[in-house]
Amino acid sequence: MTPGAHPRPAGLLARVFSTDHKVIGKQYLFTGIFFLFFAGLMALLIRWQLAYPFRSVPLVGGLLFGKGGIMGGEHYTMLFTMHGSLMVFFAVTPILIGAMGNFVVPLQIGARDMAYPRLNATSYWILFAGGLVMAASFFVPGGAASAGWTNYPPLSSDRGVTLGQGQTLWLLGIVLAGTSTLLGAINFVATILNLRAPGMTLRRLPLATWSYFFTSVLNVLWVPVVAAALILVLLDRVAGTSFFLAGANAPFEGGQPLLYQHLFWGFGHPEVYILILPVWGILSDLLSVFSRKPAFGYRVSVIAMAAIVAVSGIVWGHHMFTSGMSPLLGKAFVLLTLAVSVPTALLFLNWLGTLWKGSIRFEPPMVYALGIVFVFAVGGLTGVFNALQAFDIYIHDTYFVVAHFHYTLAASVFLGSFAAISYWFPKMFGRRMNARLSVVHFLLSFLLLNVVFLAMFRMGIAGMPRRVADPFVYEYLQPMRGWSVLAGWGTLGLGLVQLLFAWDFFRSLRAGPAAPANPWGAATLEWSVASPPPPHNFERTPRVAGGPHEYGRPGPGGRDWVPQDEEVSLT
């Protein structure tokens, strides 16, 4: 690539529609944080309603729900639908993949940009359009979507039962987000395969970049499946077709609601790995950096991630054990799902192996990373219960499932995002965040998210169904009132603690102390350039001479690491 591959744009318009992966990464980051804020506020409203059903919501109730400030079943249903959808497609995906992936991957492999810079910008702006559609859906007649993030037909597709225009806009918004993710994923695969600097063999890729590769492969394979399914729902809704409609209300024969569930979960299960894989990769690298030791069992980690990618496409049935699926087929899904525990256990072995006999520095990114090992252990191990067909029949669609996926997709993924932000913030913005605030933010978040999600496990075991505006209409759930109140206040605390992070983040953007090129003493290529990196990343294309995790090995000048682009002189 020549230095003039993408000339520095001058005008404001050209800066907004930048094709620089670093700028696009930041655009994804701010978009993700924006939606995270609103989807987080929705969580507060949801937990208020569950703690004190149909009691006036303090402060904002009157504004949001009209006189009396009491939310109705319809508001509650819209809130959890939008909370889940916005979190998955407009907060987690943009922050973890769009922002961190875009910023980090080209730098880590020694490239000047992504393989297709204009496609990269297009991906972002498609997501932006999707975000506008989702935001608009709150203001249309009938209100926002209300069929859950899983969007099962006929509820979602039969206009006789879901009246809101918001449902139609939701379908459009999610299809746009999916298109954005798909184009981004193609870009990642092409970039990682083709733009690696000389010497950056696959065996020298940092594990974070490996994880972005695997995540992108999954996105390329499975996002089209869900997009197709959603487009068919859209046709059922607006064009009078009958793909997923059956029974007395269906206009035509031959439609099948169950087919949608198969298509949705065919994507839905890989999606959990799409979101968690980058966390695993980043975690693996961070543990190595801050233990000052090479990542333990690098090759086994890569093979384990590849194995999970392979298996993830054939386990979706564990979401459908109560759907009326064949029991024999169910048993195959049980064993396949349980088998995922083998590569997962190997990843844990390697994380602990990295810490073992290291010299552990409790810097903020490391503290978040260590928290992930704990919460992901809870999230992963409780997955075992969901895999057991007989037991799943009882816990399916209860708070047990909600607790399980919040340990993985909320606790692990957000601690992963915080770890990534706090680790790469100096590189992104050339400034440093406040270490003490970050550690306080971690400790309080860690405590409170365990309170909230453990309470959810307790309610799940009691058989509390999810998506119920007032679980206490059921007599058998009365003993759970205390737990629900605890989860409510825990969530409020968790929300307030995030303000600490937001304050530190936005303050450090302008006023943080200047960051050196390599504040953590890290060996990967992004730390070999200035903070923030120059427009074309590398003045000269780096030549990679070694692995990504050469720590704990005395180098020149008293360094205890060997940068990836440094030839080691054997002395």
Added chain:
Amino acid sequence: MGFPEDASLHGHLLDRLYGHAFWLTLAAFLAVVAILGWCLVRYRARPGRLPTYTHGSGRGALLLSLGLAFAVFVGIDLNLALEDHRVFDALVGTPPDPAKAFRIQVMPQQFVWNVRYPGEDGEFGTDDDLTTLNQIHVPAGRPVLVELRSMDVVHSFFLPHFRIKQDALPGLTTRAYFQATKTGTYEVACAELCGLEHYRMRGFLHVGSEEEVAEWIARTREEYGADQELWRAWTRMKRESD
């Protein structure tokens, strides 16, 4: 363990399966946390402490990986899958003989449970059928066979005290079975989001003796008569899907 009271013949099997999975995963969790905690204390950075330079790619590490993979697969995966297989077959894998079971049809619609009893002749669609709303009466000590078919969207028939949950879909008949061991009144919950008033979809399951149930059905039919309208709806749905 925190479950609702078990009023079914097979529920305890499931509770025990949960117990086994719980102790196994707790052991694995504690092992992870113990090693993690040990590392954080023992290997925290201190002046003069040198990390051990190793990639964990040697023979020893490989054997450790293989050993762990084997232990997890056999000790957790196969172990639990086999027990799950047995419990599943006892719980839902083996339908009761329809001739001997107490049969009902449940036809949920937004936001009620329509329940249909075949009456004395044991046949649906005859004059002595009875249809009720949200009230299910079944005898204790006999398998109950529930045929489910939704009249609109997907609902899920959940009996927490019987550890049973089964989705009801339009255009497709699904089945659920259980056997009650204790008399009393229990709740039916809808466990699949079915609309804005999903939370109101609460029903009741009354477990009585055979005589009590027969007497209740006869008495209620006397009072309200058979509702042939619903039966026609059921057969219409069936024709369209077949």
